Amino acid sequence: MSNFIHLSEAKKGDFVRIESIDNEKLSVQLLCMGCMVGEIAHIEQIAPLGDPMMISIDGSLLSLRKSDAREVIVSQLKK
Amino acid sequence: MGRKNVGSNQKKKIRLLLVGNPNAGKSSLFNELTGLNQQVGNFPGVTVEKKSGNAKIAEHLSAEVIDLPGTYSLSPRSEDERVTFDYLNQKRPDNKEEIIVVIADASNLRRNLLLCSQLIDLNLPVILALNMMDIVQKNKQSIDIKYLSETLSIPVVPMNARLGKGITELKANITKFARKDRPPFISIIEGEKPIDNAQRRNQRIREIVAKAVTAEGEMKVNDLTRKLDAILTHKVWGYAIFLFILFLIFQAVFSWSEFPMQMIEEGFLFFGNFVAESLPPGVLNDLLVDGIIAGLGGIIIFIPQIAALFAFISILEDTGYLSRISFMMDGLLKKFGLNGRSIIPLLSGAACAVPAIMSARTISNKKERLLTIFITPLISCSARIPVYTLIIALIIPAEASIGIFNLQGIVMMALYLFGFLAAIGTSFFMKFFVKTNESSHFIMEMPIYRAPRWKNVGYTIVNKVKVFLFEAGKIIIAISIILWILSSYGPGDSFEKIDEKYASGLLEPNINNETMEEQRASAKLQASYAGQLGKFIEPAIKPLGFDWKIGISIITSFAAREVFVGTMATIYSVGDADNTTSLKEKMNQAKDPVTGEKIYTKATGYSLLIFYAFALQCMATVAIVARETASWKWPVIQIIYMGALAYFASLITYNLFS
Numbered sequence: 221m222s223n224f225i226h227l228s229e230a231k232k233g234d235f236v237r238i239e240s241i242d243n244e245k246l247s248v249q250l251l252c253m254g255c256m257v258g259e260i261a262h263i264e265q266i267a268p269l270g271d272p273m274m275i276s277i278d279g280s281l282l283s284l285r286k287s288d289a290r291e292v293i294v295s296q297l298k299k
Numbered sequence: 300m301g302r303k304n305v306g307s308n309q310k311k312k313i314r315l316l317l318v319g320n321p322n323a324g325k326s327s328l329f330n331e332l333t334g335l336n337q338q339v340g341n342f343p344g345v346t347v348e349k350k351s352g353n354a355k356i357a358e359h360l361s362a363e364v365i366d367l368p369g370t371y372s373l374s375p376r377s378e379d380e381r382v383t384f385d386y387l388n389q390k391r392p393d394n395k396e397e398i399i400v401v402i403a404d405a406s407n408l409r410r411n412l413l414l415c416s417q418l419i420d421l422n423l424p425v426i427l428a429l430n431m432m433d434i435v436q437k438n439k440q441s442i443d444i445k446y447l448s449e450t451l452s453i454p455v456v457p458m459n460a461r462l463g464k465g466i467t468e469l470k471a472n473i474t475k476f477a478r479k480d481r482p483p484f485i486s487i488i489e490g491e492k493p494i495d496n497a498q499r500r501n502q503r504i505r506e507i508v509a510k511a512v513t514a515e516g517e518m519k520v521n522d523l524t525r526k527l528d529a530i531l532t533h534k535v536w537g538y539a540i541f542l543f544i545l546f547l548i549f550q551a552v553f554s555w556s557e558f559p560m561q562m563i564e565e566g567f568l569f570f571g572n573f574v575a576e577s578l579p580p581g582v583l584n585d586l587l588v589d590g591i592i593a594g595l596g597g598i599i600i601f602i603p604q605i606a607a608l609f610a611f612i613s614i615l616e617d618t619g620y621l622s623r624i625s626f627m628m629d630g631l632l633k634k635f636g637l638n639g640r641s642i643i644p645l646l647s648g649a650a651c652a653v654p655a656i657m658s659a660r661t662i663s664n665k666k667e668r669l670l671t672i673f674i675t676p677l678i679s680c681s682a683r684i685p686v687y688t689l690i691i692a693l694i695i696p697a698e699a700s701i702g703i704f705n706l707q708g709i710v711m712m713a714l715y716l717f718g719f720l721a722a723i724g725t726s727f728f729m730k731f732f733v734k735t736n737e738s739s740h741f742i743m744e745m746p747i748y749r750a751p752r753w754k755n756v757g758y759t760i761v762n763k764v765k766v767f768l769f770e771a772g773k774i775i776i777a778i779s780i781i782l783w784i785l786s787s788y789g790p791g792d793s794f795e796k797i798d799e800k801y802a803s804g805l806l807e808p809n810i811n812n813e814t815m816e817e818q819r820a821s822a823k824l825q826a827s828y829a830g831q832l833g834k835f836i837e838p839a840i841k842p843l844g845f846d847w848k849i850g851i852s853i854i855t856s857f858a859a860r861e862v863f864v865g866t867m868a869t870i871y872s873v874g875d876a877d878n879t880t881s882l883k884e885k886m887n888q889a890k891d892p893v894t895g896e897k898i899y900t901k902a903t904g905y906s907l908l909i910f911y912a913f914a915l916q917c918m919a920t921v922a923i924v925a926r927e928t929a930s931w932k933w934p935v936i937q938i939i940y941m942g943a944l945a946y947f948a949s950l951i952t953y954n955l956f957s
Contacts, residue, residue: 252497253410256498265529267532267626272626278409280520281745283625288741
């Protein structure tokens, strides 16, 4: 598992594990919405205009802008 | 401290505070508890909506219910969340007994328990309402309510607020509620970083959820939602469906509202005439008919459009589709400092800015909402159409064309386009100047798709109409009375002189009564304060190609833009304002008294069109912006900005064409 990428680079349909979140404010906010380090996220949709992206974690759907997704480091999992 | 007097004959009133994550079903519960017995206002000093109401809990127990804005945690990141946070931390002077009802989405217990756990640690009196139990059952899961209640040391009530299930049990729990000492949810560590605290909290929640929820396998997004999203956010179908829905909204706000609006207009005209005839003539009669009744009519006329727009918006919001619109449009609109949801106010602004600005409330980010409110009046609304039609017909012959396109149509389209470009251009520059202390992260929960709750839709419509009538309405009435005074009174004895002149029959002897009345009205308007003001501002508007008659119309247009046509009709003494052909004729023949040149040249006409496209001449808009931004600062900036924009754009236009 060495292929760490930014969440913003993940493709539709990917499963990723959240490894770290660089921005502390962002990480508290994501955590409050159910998205924390160690969770598995599924990339559900990428908006037709390329931004934002829709991910699902633990049964809930979140939409986040690429500028925020860039601060989330994830590792790709096998599908 | 138990409640001793329950069961005695004494009546008791407590306060219930509803808190919960967004989309957890808080408004459903609120509506179930209070019914139509609710008020909508703002929390003091902020633009966050405050809903409160009364509920009967038991025989001798009633409650004031406060619906606090949805929040994910007690570390506030938006204005809405800050309001909830502050409200929970405040001591209220009346010392009423308070109980907090936390509504949690049971199908997403892990995330929803975070807020509840923070409330427990603040040692507040909490009841946990586990909503959406139907989804839990559908997922073939079950929740051990007893275990949850014992572990958290609080009452836990399973419910389905949509169907009104569990309300009786909730009320029973409120009635027998007794405060007791509880162990903290997690131990307190001095000086702990918020992120570490949240992580510890989450760890504990995981442990509890693992025990409380049986068959908690992998939580999955509901299949229907996934299938619908594949279509509704599709790069072709998604936009096609969105366009179709926009078309429906447009139809509703534009044409379906037209009939009730006409009824209201005619009703008020009839009522005004009735009052005018049944009361003795005089100042009071005029004030009542031309000031107050006309003003009231000018407010009530908006109700059909507000109702139509909010019927759609609440359905879109309730079903979860509004979040998808935001998802699809955000990539484009964020470049202009706006939000995906800004698309609704911007497009409905083409019908009327008033409901459009009210609909900006669905934008949770304060800065994006403010920018949206600020630029919406630049979109050409339906009140500009009569002005556009009159002037275009005046300066462009119907047969003029560019290639196969009719020139009148091109100009009309260009005006709409200019308005739209000015709106997004303004937003693009303003985004650098509007400061916000809100977090700049945009993470939005996408609710799953659900059928709309018609009851909620109804409540939303009623509440929005009430807010407009009672909060914007009083400002509109005040302004229309001022406008009435300006146009019905003149300095000194100028009005008496006009009456004398007409009474003594000094004018042409063989003129009929009707024409004389029209001329008298015209003379009075010219002598009034509004007329004086028109003459006073003439030097300022001369460079735009406007004379003082247009000046008067610009001033009276502040009541509403379409008043321009009526005022022009009075000035040029045309009996019926709807009779635009004869008004057109008269305006066409109007000549400058000094130079003898035509007043309504191409240059003046284009300049006037541009002026009406950009200037903020609408007291209802001003009133609603003041209400929605909770200050007079923004409407004043808006009037000045749009006024300056209109002035300079008209100045350039006039010079280009003359």
